Amino acid sequence: MQCQTQNSKSLRPKKVEEQELLLKLMSVLRKKGYDGSSLNVLAEASGLQKASLYHRFPGGKKAITDAVLDFADVWVKSNICDPLSDGSVNPEERLKQVIKTIGIDLYDNGHEMCLLRALSMDASHGLFGHKIKNSMKMWIDAFTLLGIDFKFSKEIAASKAVQVLVNIQGGLVVSESLGSIAPFQATLKSIENLYKKS
Amino acid sequence: MQCQTQNSKSLRPKKVEEQELLLKLMSVLRKKGYDGSSLNVLAEASGLQKASLYHRFPGGKKAITDAVLDFADVWVKSNICDPLSDGSVNPEERLKQVIKTIGIDLYDNGHEMCLLRALSMDASHGLFGHKIKNSMKMWIDAFTLLGIDFKFSKEIAASKAVQVLVNIQGGLVVSESLGSIAPFQATLKSIENLYKKS
DNA sequence: GTCTATAGTAAGATAGAC
DNA sequence: GTCTATCTTACTATAGAC
Numbered sequence: 001m002q003c004q005t006q007n008s009k010s011l012r013p014k015k016v017e018e019q020e021l022l023l024k025l026m027s028v029l030r031k032k033g034y035d036g037s038s039l040n041v042l043a044e045a046s047g048l049q050k051a052s053l054y055h056r057f058p059g060g061k062k063a064i065t066d067a068v069l070d071f072a073d074v075w076v077k078s079n080i081c082d083p084l085s086d087g088s089v090n091p092e093e094r095l096k097q098v099i100k101t102i103g104i105d106l107y108d109n110g111h112e113m114c115l116l117r118a119l120s121m122d123a124s125h126g127l128f129g130h131k132i133k134n135s136m137k138m139w140i141d142a143f144t145l146l147g148i149d150f151k152f153s154k155e156i157a158a159s160k161a162v163q164v165l166v167n168i169q170g171g172l173v174v175s176e177s178l179g180s181i182a183p184f185q186a187t188l189k190s191i192e193n194l195y196k197k198s
Numbered sequence: 199m200q201c202q203t204q205n206s207k208s209l210r211p212k213k214v215e216e217q218e219l220l221l222k223l224m225s226v227l228r229k230k231g232y233d234g235s236s237l238n239v240l241a242e243a244s245g246l247q248k249a250s251l252y253h254r255f256p257g258g259k260k261a262i263t264d265a266v267l268d269f270a271d272v273w274v275k276s277n278i279c280d281p282l283s284d285g286s287v288n289p290e291e292r293l294k295q296v297i298k299t300i301g302i303d304l305y306d307n308g309h310e311m312c313l314l315r316a317l318s319m320d321a322s323h324g325l326f327g328h329k330i331k332n333s334m335k336m337w338i339d340a341f342t343l344l345g346i347d348f349k350f351s352k353e354i355a356a357s358k359a360v361q362v363l364v365n366i367q368g369g370l371v372v373s374e375s376l377g378s379i380a381p382f383q384a385t386l387k388s389i390e391n392l393y394k395k396s
Numbered sequence: 397g398t399c400t401a402t403a404g405t406a407a408g409a410t411a412g413a414c
Numbered sequence: 415g416t417c418t419a420t421c422t423t424a425c426t427a428t429a430g431a432c
Contacts (some may be wrong), residue, residue: 033319035233121231136375170368177334
Protein backbone atom coordinates (compact mmCIF):
# COMPACT_ATOMS: atom_id res chain seq x y z
CA MET A 1 0.00 0.00 0.00
CA GLN A 2 2.93 2.34 -0.59
CA CYS A 3 3.92 4.34 -3.62
CA GLN A 4 5.98 1.86 -5.63
CA THR A 5 6.70 3.73 -8.85
CA GLN A 6 8.01 7.27 -8.62
CA ASN A 7 9.54 8.60 -11.81
CA SER A 8 13.20 9.29 -11.08
CA LYS A 9 13.28 12.61 -12.93
CA SER A 10 10.88 15.24 -14.31
CA LEU A 11 8.33 15.33 -11.51
CA ARG A 12 6.32 18.26 -12.89
CA PRO A 13 2.68 17.34 -12.30
CA LYS A 14 3.66 15.23 -9.26
CA LYS A 15 1.80 11.99 -8.84
CA VAL A 16 -0.78 12.00 -6.11
CA GLU A 17 0.08 9.37 -3.50
CA GLU A 18 -1.99 6.22 -3.84
CA GLN A 19 -2.71 5.95 -0.14
CA GLU A 20 -4.03 9.44 0.50
CA LEU A 21 -5.91 9.31 -2.79
CA LEU A 22 -7.72 6.16 -1.68
CA LEU A 23 -8.44 7.72 1.71
CA LYS A 24 -10.10 10.71 0.09
CA LEU A 25 -12.09 8.54 -2.30
CA MET A 26 -13.16 6.26 0.55
CA SER A 27 -14.37 9.23 2.54
CA VAL A 28 -16.76 10.17 -0.26
CA LEU A 29 -18.04 6.62 -0.76
CA ARG A 30 -18.69 6.21 2.98
CA LYS A 31 -20.71 9.43 3.13
CA LYS A 32 -22.58 9.30 -0.16
CA GLY A 33 -22.69 5.65 -1.15
CA TYR A 34 -22.14 4.39 -4.68
CA ASP A 35 -25.01 6.12 -6.46
CA GLY A 36 -24.35 9.41 -4.69
CA SER A 37 -20.62 9.41 -5.44
CA SER A 38 -20.46 10.95 -8.89
CA LEU A 39 -17.13 11.23 -10.65
CA ASN A 40 -17.39 15.01 -10.33
CA VAL A 41 -17.62 14.66 -6.55
CA LEU A 42 -14.90 12.02 -6.39
CA ALA A 43 -12.63 14.18 -8.55
CA GLU A 44 -13.16 17.28 -6.45
CA ALA A 45 -12.58 15.43 -3.19
CA SER A 46 -9.44 13.75 -4.48
CA GLY A 47 -7.92 16.89 -5.95
CA LEU A 48 -7.69 15.26 -9.38
CA GLN A 49 -9.71 15.81 -12.54
CA LYS A 50 -12.11 13.18 -13.83
CA ALA A 51 -9.76 12.19 -16.65
CA SER A 52 -6.93 11.70 -14.15
CA LEU A 53 -9.10 9.38 -12.12
CA TYR A 54 -9.81 7.36 -15.25
CA HIS A 55 -6.09 7.16 -15.88
CA ARG A 56 -5.48 5.79 -12.38
CA PHE A 57 -8.58 3.61 -12.42
CA PRO A 58 -9.32 2.64 -16.06
CA GLY A 59 -12.48 0.85 -14.95
CA GLY A 60 -14.06 4.10 -13.77
CA LYS A 61 -16.24 4.29 -10.69
CA LYS A 62 -16.47 0.53 -10.29
CA ALA A 63 -12.68 0.20 -10.29
CA ILE A 64 -12.36 3.05 -7.80
CA THR A 65 -14.79 1.36 -5.45
CA ASP A 66 -13.05 -1.99 -5.85
CA ALA A 67 -9.73 -0.41 -4.93
CA VAL A 68 -11.27 1.37 -1.93
CA LEU A 69 -12.81 -1.89 -0.71
CA ASP A 70 -9.45 -3.65 -0.98
CA PHE A 71 -7.74 -0.76 0.80
CA ALA A 72 -10.29 -0.92 3.62
CA ASP A 73 -9.84 -4.68 3.91
CA VAL A 74 -6.10 -4.30 4.39
CA TRP A 75 -6.67 -1.66 7.07
CA VAL A 76 -9.20 -3.79 8.93
CA LYS A 77 -7.02 -6.88 8.77
CA SER A 78 -4.00 -5.15 10.26
CA ASN A 79 -5.82 -2.90 12.73
CA ILE A 80 -8.70 -5.13 13.83
CA CYS A 81 -8.29 -8.79 12.91
CA ASP A 82 -4.57 -9.24 13.58
CA PRO A 83 -4.65 -7.47 16.98
CA LEU A 84 -7.65 -9.63 17.95
CA SER A 85 -5.54 -12.79 17.63
CA ASP A 86 -2.28 -11.44 19.00
CA GLY A 87 -1.21 -14.24 21.33
CA SER A 88 1.22 -12.02 23.23
CA VAL A 89 -1.67 -10.10 24.82
CA ASN A 90 -4.46 -11.56 26.94
CA PRO A 91 -7.93 -11.70 25.33
CA GLU A 92 -9.47 -9.09 27.65
CA GLU A 93 -6.83 -6.53 26.75
CA ARG A 94 -7.03 -7.37 23.05
CA LEU A 95 -10.77 -6.81 23.02
CA LYS A 96 -10.45 -3.54 24.90
CA GLN A 97 -7.84 -2.18 22.52
CA VAL A 98 -9.72 -3.24 19.38
CA ILE A 99 -12.97 -1.71 20.60
CA LYS A 100 -11.05 1.50 21.10
CA THR A 101 -9.69 1.30 17.57
CA ILE A 102 -13.17 0.63 16.19
CA GLY A 103 -14.73 3.47 18.12
CA ILE A 104 -12.09 6.11 17.51
CA ASP A 105 -9.95 5.32 14.46
CA LEU A 106 -12.52 3.54 12.31
CA TYR A 107 -15.80 5.30 13.09
CA ASP A 108 -14.68 8.52 14.77
CA ASN A 109 -16.93 7.96 17.79
CA GLY A 110 -19.91 7.20 15.57
CA HIS A 111 -19.56 10.20 13.27
CA GLU A 112 -18.26 8.17 10.33
CA MET A 113 -20.30 5.61 8.39
CA CYS A 114 -19.47 2.03 7.58
CA LEU A 115 -18.20 1.60 4.02
CA LEU A 116 -19.79 -1.83 3.64
CA ARG A 117 -23.16 -0.48 4.65
CA ALA A 118 -22.82 2.55 2.39
CA LEU A 119 -22.34 0.12 -0.51
CA SER A 120 -25.25 -2.12 0.47
CA MET A 121 -27.93 -0.58 -1.75
CA ASP A 122 -29.25 -2.39 -4.79
CA ALA A 123 -26.85 -1.19 -7.50
CA SER A 124 -23.65 -1.44 -5.48
CA HIS A 125 -24.72 -4.62 -3.72
CA GLY A 126 -25.04 -6.19 -7.15
CA LEU A 127 -21.53 -5.06 -8.08
CA PHE A 128 -19.69 -5.65 -4.81
CA GLY A 129 -21.88 -8.12 -2.90
CA HIS A 130 -19.20 -10.79 -2.96
CA LYS A 131 -16.52 -8.50 -1.54
CA ILE A 132 -18.89 -7.13 1.08
CA LYS A 133 -19.74 -10.65 2.18
CA ASN A 134 -16.08 -11.63 2.43
CA SER A 135 -15.19 -8.50 4.40
CA MET A 136 -18.02 -9.11 6.83
CA LYS A 137 -16.92 -12.74 7.20
CA MET A 138 -13.39 -11.56 7.98
CA TRP A 139 -14.73 -9.55 10.91
CA ILE A 140 -16.85 -12.43 12.18
CA ASP A 141 -14.06 -14.98 11.85
CA ALA A 142 -11.70 -12.72 13.81
CA PHE A 143 -14.17 -12.23 16.65
CA THR A 144 -15.00 -15.93 16.63
CA LEU A 145 -11.33 -16.72 17.24
CA LEU A 146 -11.32 -14.22 20.07
CA GLY A 147 -14.35 -15.92 21.62
CA ILE A 148 -12.54 -19.24 21.46
CA ASP A 149 -9.57 -17.67 23.25
CA PHE A 150 -12.11 -16.61 25.88
CA LYS A 151 -12.81 -20.36 26.28
CA PHE A 152 -16.26 -20.23 24.75
CA SER A 153 -17.33 -23.15 22.58
CA LYS A 154 -16.99 -22.76 18.83
CA GLU A 155 -20.76 -22.34 18.48
CA ILE A 156 -21.08 -19.77 21.25
CA ALA A 157 -18.02 -17.91 19.98
CA ALA A 158 -19.50 -17.70 16.48
CA SER A 159 -22.83 -16.51 17.86
CA LYS A 160 -21.15 -13.82 19.93
CA ALA A 161 -19.12 -12.68 16.93
CA VAL A 162 -22.29 -12.13 14.94
CA GLN A 163 -23.73 -10.21 17.88
CA VAL A 164 -20.67 -7.97 17.88
CA LEU A 165 -21.19 -7.07 14.24
CA VAL A 166 -24.93 -6.59 14.76
CA ASN A 167 -24.19 -4.22 17.62
CA ILE A 168 -21.62 -2.20 15.70
CA GLN A 169 -23.78 -1.85 12.60
CA GLY A 170 -26.97 -1.20 14.53
CA GLY A 171 -25.27 1.28 16.82
CA LEU A 172 -24.00 3.23 13.85
CA VAL A 173 -27.40 3.30 12.15
CA VAL A 174 -29.31 4.33 15.26
CA SER A 175 -26.73 6.95 16.22
CA GLU A 176 -26.85 8.51 12.79
CA SER A 177 -30.65 8.48 12.70
CA LEU A 178 -30.94 10.12 16.11
CA GLY A 179 -28.07 12.52 15.53
CA SER A 180 -26.41 11.38 18.74
CA ILE A 181 -23.34 9.29 19.32
CA ALA A 182 -24.75 7.92 22.58
CA PRO A 183 -26.29 4.72 21.15
CA PHE A 184 -23.04 3.83 19.38
CA GLN A 185 -21.02 4.46 22.52
CA ALA A 186 -23.39 2.39 24.65
CA THR A 187 -23.26 -0.35 22.06
CA LEU A 188 -19.46 -0.53 22.15
CA LYS A 189 -19.66 -0.86 25.93
CA SER A 190 -22.15 -3.70 25.67
CA ILE A 191 -19.78 -5.59 23.37
CA GLU A 192 -17.27 -5.81 26.18
CA ASN A 193 -19.99 -7.27 28.40
CA LEU A 194 -20.63 -9.99 25.79
CA TYR A 195 -17.25 -11.46 26.71
CA LYS A 196 -17.43 -10.93 30.48
CA LYS A 197 -17.06 -14.22 32.30
CA SER A 198 -19.63 -14.50 35.06
CA MET B 199 -54.85 6.53 3.88
CA GLN B 200 -57.83 5.64 1.69
CA CYS B 201 -58.86 6.99 -1.65
CA GLN B 202 -60.96 10.04 -0.77
CA THR B 203 -61.68 11.65 -4.14
CA GLN B 204 -62.96 9.46 -6.94
CA ASN B 205 -64.49 11.33 -9.86
CA SER B 206 -68.15 10.35 -10.00
CA LYS B 207 -68.24 9.95 -13.77
CA SER B 208 -65.91 9.56 -16.75
CA LEU B 209 -63.30 7.26 -15.26
CA ARG B 210 -61.38 6.74 -18.52
CA PRO B 211 -57.72 6.70 -17.50
CA LYS B 212 -58.67 5.48 -14.01
CA LYS B 213 -56.77 7.03 -11.18
CA VAL B 214 -54.17 4.77 -9.62
CA GLU B 215 -54.98 4.16 -5.98
CA GLU B 216 -52.90 6.26 -3.61
CA GLN B 217 -52.17 3.40 -1.26
CA GLU B 218 -50.85 0.86 -3.74
CA LEU B 219 -48.99 3.64 -5.55
CA LEU B 220 -47.15 4.56 -2.37
CA LEU B 221 -46.42 0.90 -1.66
CA LYS B 222 -44.78 0.48 -5.05
CA LEU B 223 -42.80 3.70 -4.68
CA MET B 224 -41.71 2.71 -1.18
CA SER B 225 -40.50 -0.63 -2.45
CA VAL B 226 -38.12 1.11 -4.86
CA LEU B 227 -36.83 3.57 -2.26
CA ARG B 228 -36.15 0.77 0.22
CA LYS B 229 -34.16 -1.22 -2.31
CA LYS B 230 -32.29 1.54 -4.13
CA GLY B 231 -32.18 4.48 -1.73
CA TYR B 232 -32.75 8.09 -2.76
CA ASP B 233 -29.89 8.54 -5.21
CA GLY B 234 -30.55 5.19 -6.86
CA SER B 235 -34.29 5.79 -7.27
CA SER B 236 -34.51 7.70 -10.53
CA LEU B 237 -37.86 8.92 -11.76
CA ASN B 238 -37.60 6.47 -14.64
CA VAL B 239 -37.34 3.59 -12.16
CA LEU B 240 -40.05 5.00 -9.91
CA ALA B 241 -42.35 5.49 -12.90
CA GLU B 242 -41.81 1.99 -14.21
CA ALA B 243 -42.36 0.40 -10.81
CA SER B 244 -45.49 2.43 -10.15
CA GLY B 245 -47.06 1.79 -13.55
CA LEU B 246 -47.32 5.53 -14.20
CA GLN B 247 -45.32 7.77 -16.52
CA LYS B 248 -42.91 10.35 -15.16
CA ALA B 249 -45.24 13.21 -16.00
CA SER B 250 -48.06 11.49 -14.11
CA LEU B 251 -45.85 11.19 -11.05
CA TYR B 252 -45.14 14.92 -11.25
CA HIS B 253 -48.88 15.52 -11.43
CA ARG B 254 -49.46 13.49 -8.26
CA PHE B 255 -46.35 14.80 -6.54
CA PRO B 256 -45.61 18.31 -7.87
CA GLY B 257 -42.44 18.46 -5.79
CA GLY B 258 -40.87 15.61 -7.76
CA LYS B 259 -38.68 12.99 -6.14
CA LYS B 260 -38.43 14.85 -2.86
CA ALA B 261 -42.23 15.05 -2.56
CA ILE B 262 -42.55 11.36 -3.41
CA THR B 263 -40.10 10.44 -0.69
CA ASP B 264 -41.82 12.71 1.81
CA ALA B 265 -45.15 11.03 1.07
CA VAL B 266 -43.60 7.56 1.36
CA LEU B 267 -42.03 8.45 4.71
CA ASP B 268 -45.39 9.70 6.01
CA PHE B 269 -47.09 6.57 4.70
CA ALA B 270 -44.54 4.36 6.46
CA ASP B 271 -44.98 6.31 9.68
CA VAL B 272 -48.72 5.67 9.66
CA TRP B 273 -48.14 1.97 9.07
CA VAL B 274 -45.59 1.70 11.87
CA LYS B 275 -47.75 3.62 14.29
CA SER B 276 -50.79 1.39 13.78
CA ASN B 277 -48.96 -1.94 13.37
CA ILE B 278 -46.07 -1.52 15.81
CA CYS B 279 -46.48 1.35 18.25
CA ASP B 280 -50.18 1.04 19.01
CA PRO B 281 -50.11 -2.75 19.55
CA LEU B 282 -47.10 -2.28 21.85
CA SER B 283 -49.20 -0.18 24.25
CA ASP B 284 -52.45 -2.10 23.95
CA GLY B 285 -53.50 -2.39 27.58
CA SER B 286 -55.94 -5.22 26.89
CA VAL B 287 -53.05 -7.62 26.23
CA ASN B 288 -50.24 -8.50 28.64
CA PRO B 289 -46.79 -7.10 27.81
CA GLU B 290 -45.23 -10.49 27.03
CA GLU B 291 -47.90 -11.25 24.44
CA ARG B 292 -47.70 -7.73 22.97
CA LEU B 293 -43.95 -8.04 22.47
CA LYS B 294 -44.27 -11.47 20.92
CA GLN B 295 -46.88 -10.32 18.43
CA VAL B 296 -45.03 -7.15 17.47
CA ILE B 297 -41.78 -9.02 16.92
CA LYS B 298 -43.71 -11.31 14.61
CA THR B 299 -45.08 -8.29 12.74
CA ILE B 300 -41.61 -6.78 12.45
CA GLY B 301 -40.04 -10.00 11.25
CA ILE B 302 -42.69 -11.02 8.77
CA ASP B 303 -44.83 -8.09 7.65
CA LEU B 304 -42.26 -5.30 7.84
CA TYR B 305 -38.99 -6.95 6.85
CA ASP B 306 -40.12 -10.21 5.20
CA ASN B 307 -37.85 -12.33 7.41
CA GLY B 308 -34.89 -10.07 6.72
CA HIS B 309 -35.24 -9.92 2.94
CA GLU B 310 -36.57 -6.35 2.90
CA MET B 311 -34.53 -3.30 3.84
CA CYS B 312 -35.34 -0.55 6.30
CA LEU B 313 -36.64 2.59 4.58
CA LEU B 314 -35.04 4.88 7.15
CA ARG B 315 -31.65 3.31 6.63
CA ALA B 316 -32.03 3.38 2.85
CA LEU B 317 -32.51 7.16 3.16
CA SER B 318 -29.59 7.67 5.52
CA MET B 319 -26.94 8.59 2.97
CA ASP B 320 -25.62 12.11 2.65
CA ALA B 321 -28.02 13.63 0.13
CA SER B 322 -31.23 12.13 1.52
CA HIS B 323 -30.13 12.54 5.12
CA GLY B 324 -29.84 16.24 4.43
CA LEU B 325 -33.35 16.34 2.98
CA PHE B 326 -35.16 13.99 5.36
CA GLY B 327 -32.98 13.89 8.46
CA HIS B 328 -35.64 15.47 10.61
CA LYS B 329 -38.31 12.97 9.59
CA ILE B 330 -35.93 10.04 9.98
CA LYS B 331 -35.08 11.20 13.49
CA ASN B 332 -38.73 11.55 14.44
CA SER B 333 -39.61 8.14 13.05
CA MET B 334 -36.78 6.52 14.94
CA LYS B 335 -37.87 8.31 18.11
CA MET B 336 -41.39 6.99 17.62
CA TRP B 337 -40.04 3.43 17.68
CA ILE B 338 -37.91 4.08 20.75
CA ASP B 339 -40.70 5.81 22.65
CA ALA B 340 -43.05 2.91 21.97
CA PHE B 341 -40.58 0.30 23.18
CA THR B 342 -39.75 2.47 26.19
CA LEU B 343 -43.40 2.43 27.20
CA LEU B 344 -43.40 -1.34 26.80
CA GLY B 345 -40.39 -1.60 29.08
CA ILE B 346 -42.18 0.44 31.69
CA ASP B 347 -45.13 -1.94 31.46
CA PHE B 348 -42.59 -4.68 32.10
CA LYS B 349 -41.89 -2.83 35.39
CA PHE B 350 -38.46 -1.65 34.38
CA SER B 351 -37.37 1.80 35.50
CA LYS B 352 -37.72 4.65 33.01
CA GLU B 353 -33.98 4.70 32.43
CA ILE B 354 -33.63 0.95 31.96
CA ALA B 355 -36.69 0.90 29.73
CA ALA B 356 -35.23 3.63 27.52
CA SER B 357 -31.91 1.83 27.33
CA LYS B 358 -33.59 -1.42 26.36
CA ALA B 359 -35.63 0.36 23.71
CA VAL B 360 -32.46 1.65 22.08
CA GLN B 361 -31.01 -1.84 22.21
CA VAL B 362 -34.09 -3.15 20.40
CA LEU B 363 -33.58 -0.71 17.56
CA VAL B 364 -29.85 -1.39 17.45
CA ASN B 365 -30.58 -5.10 17.17
CA ILE B 366 -33.15 -4.71 14.44
CA GLN B 367 -31.01 -2.39 12.34
CA GLY B 368 -27.82 -4.33 12.93
CA GLY B 369 -29.50 -7.64 12.24
CA LEU B 370 -30.79 -6.35 8.93
CA VAL B 371 -27.40 -4.99 7.87
CA VAL B 372 -25.48 -8.12 8.82
CA SER B 373 -28.06 -10.43 7.26
CA GLU B 374 -27.96 -8.54 4.00
CA SER B 375 -24.16 -8.45 3.96
CA LEU B 376 -23.85 -12.17 4.59
CA GLY B 377 -26.73 -13.08 2.32
CA SER B 378 -28.38 -15.05 5.10
CA ILE B 379 -31.44 -14.32 7.17
CA ALA B 380 -30.02 -16.19 10.16
CA PRO B 381 -28.47 -13.15 11.93
CA PHE B 382 -31.72 -11.20 11.65
CA GLN B 383 -33.74 -14.14 12.96
CA ALA B 384 -31.36 -14.66 15.87
CA THR B 385 -31.48 -10.96 16.60
CA LEU B 386 -35.28 -10.94 16.83
CA LYS B 387 -35.08 -13.84 19.27
CA SER B 388 -32.58 -11.96 21.43
CA ILE B 389 -34.94 -9.00 21.64
CA GLU B 390 -37.45 -11.17 23.47
CA ASN B 391 -34.71 -12.12 25.92
CA LEU B 392 -34.09 -8.43 26.63
CA TYR B 393 -37.46 -8.32 28.40
CA LYS B 394 -37.23 -11.69 30.15
CA LYS B 395 -37.60 -11.16 33.88
CA SER B 396 -34.96 -13.09 35.77
C1' DG C 397 -55.55 12.00 -14.38
C1' DT C 398 -52.70 10.16 -17.71
C1' DC C 399 -50.11 10.38 -21.66
C1' DT C 400 -46.17 11.66 -25.50
C1' DA C 401 -42.64 14.77 -26.48
C1' DT C 402 -39.04 17.70 -25.23
C1' DA C 403 -36.18 21.10 -22.81
C1' DG C 404 -32.18 21.64 -19.86
C1' DT C 405 -28.82 19.66 -16.82
C1' DA C 406 -25.58 16.37 -14.88
C1' DA C 407 -23.99 11.92 -15.31
C1' DG C 408 -20.16 8.32 -17.03
C1' DA C 409 -16.55 8.03 -20.15
C1' DT C 410 -12.91 9.23 -23.90
C1' DA C 411 -9.49 12.00 -26.98
C1' DG C 412 -5.63 14.44 -27.24
C1' DA C 413 -2.46 18.39 -25.58
C1' DC C 414 1.20 19.27 -22.18
C1' DG D 415 0.51 11.74 -14.75
C1' DT D 416 -2.40 15.48 -15.20
C1' DC D 417 -5.03 18.53 -17.69
C1' DT D 418 -9.00 20.84 -20.92
C1' DA D 419 -12.46 19.78 -24.06
C1' DT D 420 -15.93 16.89 -25.76
C1' DC D 421 -19.11 12.89 -26.65
C1' DT D 422 -23.06 10.19 -25.32
C1' DT D 423 -26.24 8.88 -22.18
C1' DA D 424 -29.35 9.35 -18.27
C1' DC D 425 -31.39 12.44 -15.23
C1' DT D 426 -34.94 16.02 -13.37
C1' DA D 427 -38.54 18.68 -14.81
C1' DT D 428 -42.08 20.94 -17.91
C1' DA D 429 -45.46 21.74 -21.88
C1' DG D 430 -49.38 20.49 -24.02
C1' DA D 431 -52.63 16.83 -26.14
C1' DC D 432 -56.31 13.58 -24.84
